Amino acid sequence: MKRNSLNDFIAALNMLDGLLEREQISSIDIYAIGGFAMLYYGIRKDGYTIDIDSLTKGYDDKVLGLVKEVGKELGIDSEWLNTDCAELEGFLGLSEGISWKNISYEFKHINLKIADIKGLMGTKAKAIHDGGLVPRSTDKKDLIALLKYVGIDSISTLDKSSDYGFIKQEYTRCYNYLNQIITW
Numbered sequence: 001m002k003r004n005s006l007n008d009f010i011a012a013l014n015m016l017d018g019l020l021e022r023e024q025i026s027s028i029d030i031y032a033i034g035g036f037a038m039l040y041y042g043i044r045k046d047g048y049t050i051d052i053d054s055l056t057k058g059y060d061d062k063v064l065g066l067v068k069e070v071g072k073e074l075g076i077d078s079e080w081l082n083t084d085c086a087e088l089e090g091f092l093g094l095s096e097g098i099s100w101k102n103i104s105y106e107f108k109h110i111n112l113k114i115a116d117i118k119g120l121m122g123t124k125a126k127a128i129h130d131g132g133l134v135p136r137s138t139d140k141k142d143l144i145a146l147l148k149y150v151g152i153d154s155i156s157t158l159d160k161s162s163d164y165g166f167i168k169q170e171y172t173r174c175y176n177y178l179n180q181i182i183t184w
Contacts, residue, residue, distance in 0.1 A: 002050065002075065002076055002077070003048055003049060003050055004049065004050060004076055004080070005039070006036075006039040006040060008074070008076060009036055009039070009052055009080070010105055011074060012070050012071075012074055012076060012080055012081070013030075013052075013105070013107060013110060013112065014107070015070045015073065015074065016066060016067065016070050016081070016110065017107040017108055017109050017110050019066045019069065019070065020063075020066065020108075020109035020110070021108060021109055023062065023066065025062065025063065025066075025109060026109065027109045027110065027111055028059060028063055028109065028110055028111070029054075029056050029111045029113075030052065030054045030056065030081065030110060030111065030112045030113070031054055031055040031056050031095060031098075031100060031113050031114075031115070032052055032053065032054060032055075032112065032113065032114045032115065033053050033054075033055050033085060033115045033119075033120055033123045034049065034051075034052070034053035034085065034123070035048055035049025035050075035051070035053070035138075035142075036049060036051070036052040036053065036114075037114050037115050037120050038120070038142055038145070038146075040103060040114055041117065041120075041149070043142075043145050043146065043149055044142075044145070050076070050077045050080065051077055051079060051080050051081065051082055052080060052081045052082075053082065053083075053084065053085045054081065054082065054083050054085075054086070055083075055085055055086050055091065055092065055094065055095045055098075055115070055123070056083055056086055056095075057083065057086060057092070058083045058086070058087075059081075059083065067079070067080065067081045067082075085123070088127075088130065089130070090126065090130070091123070091126065094119070094122060094123055094126065097119065097122070098115045098116060098118075098119030098120075098122070098123075099115075099116040099118070099119060100113035100114065100115065100116070100119075101113060101114050101115075101116055117146060117149065117150060118163065118164070120146060121143065121146045121147070121150075121164065121167070122166065124139050124142050124143040124146060125143060125166075125167045125170070125171040125174045126170075126171060126174075127139040128140055128143060128171070128173065128174040128177060129170075129171035129172070129173045129174040140177065143174070143178075144178075144181070144184050147164070147178075147184070148184065150163075150164070152164060153184050154184060155178055155179050155181070158178065
């Protein structure tokens with residue numbers, strides 16, 4: 001399975017934008033979380049994810065067909081853009097508490113927003129707390145990387161943080177995992 005870079009995804013989004021134009025689809029929304037957001041912020045380097053996770057309701061069959069067409073053309077996963085995360089219990093509701101940022105790429109038919117760091121951290125904490133689609137070590141590594149990105153490098157630093165205290169309050173299993181790590 002190919003891991004993609006930020007540039008790979010931008011190329012895919014540009015191609016998808018052109019196909020949406022061709023098919024006269026006015027627009028789609030992408031509210032990006034996960035690995036793509038980590039790449040965008042420079043927290044993940046190089047190819048470290050296979051898809052863009054969108055915290056939106058599912059796309060219709062026509063759009064999904066275009067996504068697959070782009071994947072085939074560019075040699076990337078056929079579900080390189082998906083809403084699987086939105087189908088997990090309670091994840092779609094997280095969208096309301098996230099500050100969505102416009103990103104520096106422009107598309108005619110794609111409304112692309114990216115979760116702010118705190119929102120991204122919340123989705124990772126929830127994924128660890130709930131177990132996600134499959135308990136994944138990447139969610140744990142990502143959360144540690146996000147915490148370090150904002151200057152939190154230990155459980156004691158996290159405990160003193162007013163901005164990120166929600167992890168302890170809302171995601172106990174995640175907090176317990178963090179509490180067991182000796183060196184971040």
